[in-house]
Amino acid sequence: MQYLPIFTKLDDKPVLIVGGGDVALRKASAMLKARAKLTLIAPAFCDELHALQQQGKVTLVEDFFNDAHIDGHMLVIAATDNDIVNAQVHDAAQQRNIFVNVVDDQPKCSFIFPSIVDRNPITIAISSAGTAPVLARRLREKLETLVPQHIGPLAQLVGRFRNQVKARFKHFADRRQFWERVFDSNVVSEVQKGNHDAAYNELQNMLTGTAQPQGEVYVVGAGPGDPELLTLKALQLMQQADVVVYDYLVSDEIMELVRRDADLICVGKRAGDHSVPQERTNEMLVELAQQGKKVCRIKGGDPFIYGRGGEEVQVLAQHGVKYQIVPGITAAAGCSAYAGIPLTHRNHAQSIQFVTGHCRKEGQDLDWQSLAKPQQTLAIYMGVMKSPEIKEQLIKHGRGADTPVAIIENGTRKSQRVVTGTLVELDNLVQTHAIQSPALLIVGEVASLHHQLAWFSQQAQTSSFAQPLTEMV
Ligand SMILES: C[S@@+](CC[C@H](N)C(=O)[O-])C[C@H]1O[C@@H](n2cnc3c(N)ncnc32)[C@H](O)[C@@H]1O
Numbered sequence: 001m002q003y004l005p006i007f008t009k010l011d012d013k014p015v016l017i018v019g020g021g022d023v024a025l026r027k028a029s030a031m032l033k034a035r036a037k038l039t040l041i042a043p044a045f046c047d048e049l050h051a052l053q054q055q056g057k058v059t060l061v062e063d064f065f066n067d068a069h070i071d072g073h074m075l076v077i078a079a080t081d082n083d084i085v086n087a088q089v090h091d092a093a094q095q096r097n098i099f100v101n102v103v104d105d106q107p108k109c110s111f112i113f114p115s116i117v118d119r120n121p122i123t124i125a126i127s128s129a130g131t132a133p134v135l136a137r138r139l140r141e142k143l144e145t146l147v148p149q150h151i152g153p154l155a156q157l158v159g160r161f162r163n164q165v166k167a168r169f170k171h172f173a174d175r176r177q178f179w180e181r182v183f184d185s186n187v188v189s190e191v192q193k194g195n196h197d198a199a200y201n202e203l204q205n206m207l208t209g210t211a212q213p214q215g216e217v218y219v220v221g222a223g224p225g226d227p228e229l230l231t232l233k234a235l236q237l238m239q240q241a242d243v244v245v246y247d248y249l250v251s252d253e254i255m256e257l258v259r260r261d262a263d264l265i266c267v268g269k270r271a272g273d274h275s276v277p278q279e280r281t282n283e284m285l286v287e288l289a290q291q292g293k294k295v296c297r298i299k300g301g302d303p304f305i306y307g308r309g310g311e312e313v314q315v316l317a318q319h320g321v322k323y324q325i326v327p328g329i330t331a332a333a334g335c336s337a338y339a340g341i342p343l344t345h346r347n348h349a350q351s352i353q354f355v356t357g358h359c360r361k362e363g364q365d366l367d368w369q370s371l372a373k374p375q376q377t378l379a380i381y382m383g384v385m386k387s388p389e390i391k392e393q394l395i396k397h398g399r400g401a402d403t404p405v406a407i408i409e410n411g412t413r414k415s416q417r418v419v420t421g422t423l424v425e426l427d428n429l430v431q432t433h434a435i436q437s438p439a440l441l442i443v444g445e446v447a448s449l450h451h452q453l454a455w456f457s458q459q460a461q462t463s464s465f466a467q468p469l470t471e472m473v
Helices: 022-033 047-054 083-095 133-146 151-168 172-183 186-192 196-208 232-238 278-290 309-318 331-338 387-396 423-432 445-453 456-461
Strands: 014-018 037-042 058-062 075-078 099-102 115-119 122-126 216-221 243-246 263-266 294-299 322-326 351-356 376-381 404-409 417-422 439-443
Touching (some): 014 022, 014 083, 022 037, 022 047, 022 075, 047 058, 075 083, 115 133, 115 151, 122 151, 151 172, 172 186, 172 196, 216 232, 216 309, 232 294, 232 322, 243 278, 278 294, 294 309, 331 376, 331 404, 331 439, 387 439, 404 445, 417 423, 423 439, 439 445
Parallel strands (some): 014 075, 037 058, 075 099, 216 294, 216 322, 243 294, 351 376
Antiparallel strands (some): 115 122, 376 439
16 A cells, blocks of 8 residues: 555644645645644745735745744645755655655655545545546545435434443444444434434434334335436435335346345336236335335336326325435436437427326326327327327327327437337337337427437447446546
């Protein structure tokens, strides 16, 4: 290991920066965050550094550097644009065994500044030992998205209980077990929701032994398939759950991202193949939560758009089960974007209707009159099997036979296919191209823009979400 990562407490410790320009200012800001006692030496200083001196935050010494300036400092940073001065600072610090950083000159650094993910008090520092700073930055960006914001407040809460937990559990192993239980409990989701008092009470109850493990259901929208379209919240809850209840619409790549040791329960759902009846799924969610489990009920697209999420949440509410609902990108939004089809467009469509081709009961018919109106886009879910009827009814109620249509199969996934034509050809296109589920039908003039705007193939295929970190640059 070229550099040992250590976290130092700089509170009021003397630090010297040699330099008075922008680079020195940047380093000064970082040092002030850590509350260092900061002195800067340079023949002249920028206005911002003068302002910091007026605020009493730094001491400025207007002078040319000489070796003796270093004495008594814990860290030294050379931030001038003069290589000779920087080398002199380095040599003087080395002779005195004082840690030194020469900006942009890694061989002359006995300490370096890492890239930081800051979730105070949790801090993650990343370094490539100066070899690949861009890679380190990209890694930091990844971690920024993966490390939830609530980790900071969670650590603060836990810190408040440390002494009490030490007093209650004398043995390290017991303490460790207790904390493991806390991090698997509702304390985490309460902090996540910003309910700090509830989190505090829950933790207090766990400590006094009065808390019963309480389950919760996360009703999560997984989007149409590309894992990069997951929300951060969806990803976090997927990785927190003890049990994941999913159906076929959730793509394999997304299922790869659920917590490794979670139990997986498939409840099916394909047209004509309901492996688990909806009522049983509802009951199962309630039962699992009542056993104290954290259950991720993950659904394709958005749970409240043709996803039966509403029914499931009603049943949870009836049974007093706690739940969170995480919206997802619905198929109409995801598929149309990846197919280069804007759902509305000033020249072509002023409104959009989401429609299902799969009605609950026979005779529960669609309002064809309204659906056939011009200047609007129809996004038809589950419409493939009903395409002959859809075509017939729309034309019968006045929509032009030459209205452009698009069929998007496996939208946003690597296997996405887009087939276009006109309304009169709709069922024929389904047949000729052997369209498979899931597929979305788009009816309206906007469908003709596909050929002009479709750049999706590159987009879908360069998705880097699941790439190993080594392949990121
Ligand atoms: C039961 S509905 C669920 C819709 C989902 N809740 C949503 O918001 O997208 C299933 C239908 O959504 C559409 N769909 C979902 N994902 C799709 C995808 N990746 N590509 C094309 N159509 C999709 C298809 O019409 C499919 O038959």
